Amino acid sequence: MVAEEGRKLYLKIDATDRMKQLMTEYYIDAKGAEGTDRPICWITSGGPVEFLIAMDVIPIYPENHGAMCGASKMGVQLAEVAEGLGFSGDLCSYARLDIGSAITHGGPIGGLPRPDFLLCCNNICGTVQKWYEELARYFEVPMFLMDTPFIHKTTYEHATEYVRKQCLELVAFLEEQTGREFSLERFAEVAMLSVEGIELWKEVLKTAEHRPSPLTCFDAFIHMALIVTLRGTPEVVEYYRLLKGEMEKRIENGISAVPEEKHRLIWDNIPIWFEMRNLGQLFARNNTCLVADTYTTAWAIDIKIDDPLTSMADAYTGIYLNISIDLMFEKLLALIERFSADGVVMHSNRSCKPYSLGQYDLARMVTERTGKPVLMIEADMTDSRAYSEAQVRDRVEAFIESFP
Amino acid sequence: MSVDVLSRLQDLTGDPYSYARAWKGRTGGKVMGFYCHYAPEEIIHAAGALPVRITGENRVISDSGAHLQSYCCSLARTGLDMALGGDLDVLDGTVFVHTCDTMQRLSDIWRLDAGFDAHFDVVLPGRMEGDSSREYLYQELGSFRDRTGEYLGPVDDEALKRSIGIHNRNRVLLEEMYRLRRQDPGVLPSDEVLMVVAASAIMDKEEHNALLEELLGTLETRLSGGGPPPQSSLCKGEEKEEKIRLFGIGSVMDQWEFLRMVEDAGGTIVDDDFCTGHRCAGAVAPEGPDPIESITARIWDGALCPCKHAMSRDRAGYLLERITGSGAKGVLFFQFKFCEPHAFDYPHVKKALDEHGIPSLHLEIEQGSVSIPRLRTRVEALLETMRGA
Numbered sequence: 001m002v003a004e005e006g007r008k009l010y011l012k013i014d015a016t017d018r019m020k021q022l023m024t025e026y027y028i029d030a031k032g033a034e035g036t037d038r039p040i041c042w043i044t045s046g047g048p049v050e051f052l053i054a055m056d057v058i059p060i061y062p063e064n065h066g067a068m069c070g071a072s073k074m075g076v077q078l079a080e081v082a083e084g085l086g087f088s089g090d091l092c093s094y095a096r097l098d099i100g101s102a103i104t105h106g107g108p109i110g111g112l113p114r115p116d117f118l119l120c121c122n123n124i125c126g127t128v129q130k131w132y133e134e135l136a137r138y139f140e141v142p143m144f145l146m147d148t149p150f151i152h153k154t155t156y157e158h159a160t161e162y163v164r165k166q167c168l169e170l171v172a173f174l175e176e177q178t179g180r181e182f183s184l185e186r187f188a189e190v191a192m193l194s195v196e197g198i199e200l201w202k203e204v205l206k207t208a209e210h211r212p213s214p215l216t217c218f219d220a221f222i223h224m225a226l227i228v229t230l231r232g233t234p235e236v237v238e239y240y241r242l243l244k245g246e247m248e249k250r251i252e253n254g255i256s257a258v259p260e261e262k263h264r265l266i267w268d269n270i271p272i273w274f275e276m277r278n279l280g281q282l283f284a285r286n287n288t289c290l291v292a293d294t295y296t297t298a299w300a301i302d303i304k305i306d307d308p309l310t311s312m313a314d315a316y317t318g319i320y321l322n323i324s325i326d327l328m329f330e331k332l333l334a335l336i337e338r339f340s341a342d343g344v345v346m347h348s349n350r351s352c353k354p355y356s357l358g359q360y361d362l363a364r365m366v367t368e369r370t371g372k373p374v375l376m377i378e379a380d381m382t383d384s385r386a387y388s389e390a391q392v393r394d395r396v397e398a399f400i401e402s403f404p
Numbered sequence: 405m406s407v408d409v410l411s412r413l414q415d416l417t418g419d420p421y422s423y424a425r426a427w428k429g430r431t432g433g434k435v436m437g438f439y440c441h442y443a444p445e446e447i448i449h450a451a452g453a454l455p456v457r458i459t460g461e462n463r464v465i466s467d468s469g470a471h472l473q474s475y476c477c478s479l480a481r482t483g484l485d486m487a488l489g490g491d492l493d494v495l496d497g498t499v500f501v502h503t504c505d506t507m508q509r510l511s512d513i514w515r516l517d518a519g520f521d522a523h524f525d526v527v528l529p530g531r532m533e534g535d536s537s538r539e540y541l542y543q544e545l546g547s548f549r550d551r552t553g554e555y556l557g558p559v560d561d562e563a564l565k566r567s568i569g570i571h572n573r574n575r576v577l578l579e580e581m582y583r584l585r586r587q588d589p590g591v592l593p594s595d596e597v598l599m600v601v602a603a604s605a606i607m608d609k610e611e612h613n614a615l616l617e618e619l620l621g622t623l624e625t626r627l628s629g630g631g632p633p634p635q636s637s638l639c640k641g642e643e644k645e646e647k648i649r650l651f652g653i654g655s656v657m658d659q660w661e662f663l664r665m666v667e668d669a670g671g672t673i674v675d676d677d678f679c680t681g682h683r684c685a686g687a688v689a690p691e692g693p694d695p696i697e698s699i700t701a702r703i704w705d706g707a708l709c710p711c712k713h714a715m716s717r718d719r720a721g722y723l724l725e726r727i728t729g730s731g732a733k734g735v736l737f738f739q740f741k742f743c744e745p746h747a748f749d750y751p752h753v754k755k756a757l758d759e760h761g762i763p764s765l766h767l768e769i770e771q772g773s774v775s776i777p778r779l780r781t782r783v784e785a786l787l788e789t790m791r792g793a
Contacts, residue, residue, distance in 0.1 A: 035541065085751050086751035086754055086766075087747070087748070087750075088747040088750070088753055088768075090475065090741060090742050090744075090747065091747055091748065092744070093560055093743060095748075112725075116601055122530050125505050126503075126504050126505045126508075126530065126711060126744070126745070127505060127744055127748075129530055129713050129746065130710070130745055130748035130749070132746060133713065133715070133748070134748060134752070136715065137752060142713060142715075145530065145531045145713050147529050147531040147537060147713070149527045149529070149540070149544075150508055150525075150527050152511065152512070152515075152525040152527070153525075156542060156544075156547060157546065158543035158544065159527070159540070159544075160545075161540075162529070162536055162537070162539070162540035165536040165539075166536060169534065226484070272515055324511075324512045324515075325509070325512040325513065325516065326512070326516065348473055348740075349666045350473075352474045353475075353476065353505040353509065353744070354505040354508065354509060356473060356475075356510055357472060357473065357476055357505070357506060357509035357510070357513070358509045358513060360470055360471050360472070360473070361471055361512075361513055361516060361517065378473075
C-alpha cells in the first residue's frame with residue numbers, strides 16, 4: 001500500500017529554521033575568525049569539544065562539513081581532487097573530500113576556515129588519525145591525538161587512567177596553543193551545559209518511542225548538527241528545548257512524521273547524505289518510519305558533573321564505535337526493544353570500516369535473537385559513484401512488503 | 405649446506421602450518437596465532453606456547469564473504485576464510501594486536517565465529533609518543549601477560565628474560581642477513597630473504613636461530629668469494645649484470661612469485677619496510693631487570709607501522725634515510741587494496757621520493773588475484789626507466 005495522496009510525505013519541523021540560523025551564524029563567525037587572534041581548532045566528531053568551548057576556541061568539524069558537502073551533492077568533485085593527488089578512491093570519502101576542499105576552498109560554504117591546531121580523537125576510527133596527520137602536514141599546524149583504547153570485552157583501569165591523563169595533556173596543549181589559562185570552574189560550567197544539551201537531545205530522540213513517531217531518523221540526522229558541533233553552549237540547550245517542545249506537541253496533536261506509520265525500523269550507520277531526501281520519501285511512501293538509529297545516539301554520552309575528567313574519559317572511550325560487535329549488539333537490541341521496531345536497515349558504508357565490518361554478524365545476531373529481519377544496503381556516506389538508486393529502491397520495497 | 409637450509413625454509417613457507425602441527429604433536433604444547441608483528445611473541449613463547457603468524461594466503465574466498473564486506477582488505481578476508489574453513493585448526497587460540505580498524509573488527513568476528521579455544525586482544529596505544537602512551541603500553545603488555553597466563557600458564561620473569569634473549573638473537577641475526585645483502589644483494593635473492601623472515605614467524609625461534617647462523621656462515625663465505633654461488637634457480641650464478649637495487653614499502657610481503665619475477669626482470673629488493681620483512685629485524689629488547697619494560701622499549705623504539713601515530717617521527721623522513729642507507733635507487737610500493745593506513749601515507753611518502761629524485765612504482769594487490777604478468781610489465785617499465793636514467 002503506497003501513500004501518495006493525502007498529507008505530504010515530509011512534514012517540516014518548525015525548529016529547523018532556528019537550527020539553520022544557529023549553524024549559519026556558527027559558520028559565519030568561524031569563517032570571520034580566520035586570521036584573527038581567535039583560535040580555530042578542527043576536531044573529530046567524537047572528540048571532547050568541551051575543552052575547546054571552555055577555552056573559547058572555535059571548534060570546526062570536517063565531518064559535519066563532509067555531511068554538508070555530501071548533502072549538497074558536492075562530495076564527488078571534491079574527493080576527486082584528493083584522488084588526483086594520489087589518495088586512493090578506497091579511502092574514507094569524508095577524508096578525501098575534506099582534503100579536496102582544503103586545497104580548493106570548494107564546497108557549499110567555500111571551504112572551512114584554516115585551523116590553528118587540530119584535535120583528533122580515535123574513538124570513532126583509526127582513519128581520523130591518518131586523515132588528521134595529513135591535515136597537520138598540509139596546514140603545518142600542531143595536532144593532538146586523544147588515544148582511546150578500544151573496548152573488546154571490558155574496560156581496564158589502566159586504559160581509563162591513560163585517557164584521563166590525556167585529558168590533562170590536552171589542557172596543557174590548549175594552554176600552550178592559546179596562551180590562555182584553563183579554568184576548571186569554566187570547564188565545569190561547560191560540562192554542565194553539555195550534559196544538559198545531551199539530556200535534552202536524548203529526550204528529543206525518545207519522543208520517537210511514541211507510536212506513531214513524531215520524527216524519523218532522517219530528521220535526527222539533520223538536527224544532530226548542534227549536539228555534535230556546539231554542545232556545551234547555552235544555545236544548544238535552548239535549541240533542543242525548542243525541538244523537544246515541538247515533538248511533544250506533535251504527539252499531543254496526534255501528528256506523525258510519516259503520514260501513515262505502519263512499520264517501524266532502526267537505521268544503522270552514517271546516513272547516505274546525498275540520498276537522504278529520496279530515502280526518507282521512499283520509506284514514508286511505504287508507510288515506514290525509521291524511528292531510531294545507532295548514529296545519532298552515539299552523542300548521547302554520560303558525563304558526571306562531580307568528576308568530569310574521569311567520567312569524560314570513560315564516556316569518550318565507551319562510545320558506540322569504540323566497542324566490540326557483541327557490545328554493539330546489546331545496544332542495538334535495546335534500541336529495537338525501546339522503539340518497538342519491526343526490523344533494521346543497515347547501511348554497509350564503504351567509507352567506514354569500524355561501523356560496517358561486523359554488520360553481517362550483527363544482522364544475523366539480530367534475526368537470531370529477535371526473529372526480526374535486517375536489510376543491508378551497500379552504499380557510501382558521500383561518494384555517490386557506486387550507488388544504485390534503482391537497486392536500493394527495489395530492495396527497500398521488497399523488504400517492507402515482507403512485513404505482515 | 406645453505407642449500408639445505410634454504411630448501412627447508414622454502415618447504416616451511418610453502419606449507420606454513422605443517423611445522424606447527426608437527427611441533428604440537430612432538431611437544432603437546434599450545435599454538436597461538438597472531439597477525440601483527442607488534443604481537444609480543446616473547447610472552448607467548450615464555451608460556452611454553454608456539455606463536456605462529458597468520459598472513460592470509462592467495463585463495464578464493466568462500467566462507468568469510470558472509471562476515472566481511474568486499475571492501476575489506478584481502479589479508480583479513482583470506483585469513484578469516486582459512487580460519488572458518490578449518491585450515492588453521494592447529495591453533496589453540498589467537499592474539500590480536502590493535503592496529504587498524506579492520507584488524508579491530510576482525511578480532512571481534514574471529515572471536516565470535518572462528519571457534520578457537522582462546523582469544524586475546526593486546527590493545528596497543530595508537531599514539532607512540534609521550535610518557536602516558538608509553539606507560540599505557542607497559543601496562544597493557546603486563547595485563548596481556550596476566551591474561552594469557554590464565555590460559556597458557558603463568559610466565560615468570562626468568563622464563564620471560566630467557567625468551568627475550570632468544571628473540572633478540574633472532575632479530576640480530578636477521579639484521580645481519582640484511583646487512584650482508586646491502587653489502588652485496590647477489591648473496592641471496594629477495595624472495596629467499598623474505599622467506600627466511602617469514603619462517604622465523606612460524607617456527608620455534610631457537611631452531612630458526614640455528615638455521616640462520618648456518619645460513620649467515622654460507623653468505624659470508626660467498627661474500628669473500630669462496631663457496632658455490634647461490635643455487636636458487638632464479639638467482640642465476642652466471643648473470644654478470646648487477647641487479648637494480650630497490651626498496652620495498654608495504655605491510656605483508658609473502659608473494660614469492662612476485663619477488664622472483666622482480667629478480668628475473670633484473671631488480672632486487674635490497675631492503676624493505678615490510679612488516680613481514682625488515683620490521684622483524686633489528687630493534688632488540690634491551691635486557692634488564694624488568695622484562696615487560698624490555699619488551700615495551702623494543703616496541704616503543706622499533707620501526708613504526710603506519711597505524712601508529714608519532715608526529716615526531718616523520719615516516720617519509722624515516723623511509724628516505726633507510727632507502728639511502730640501503731643503496732636502493734628506486735622504490736616499490738607493494739600495498740594491499742583497502743589498506744587505509746598505507747594508502748593515507750602514500751602521497752606524502754611519494755612526494756618526498758619525487759623531491760629526492762627517487763623513482764617509484766605503486767602496486768596495489770589483493771591476495772588471491774595477483775596477476776604476475778600484469779605486474780611484470782609495470783616492474784619492467786620502472787627498471788627500464790631506471791636503466792635509462
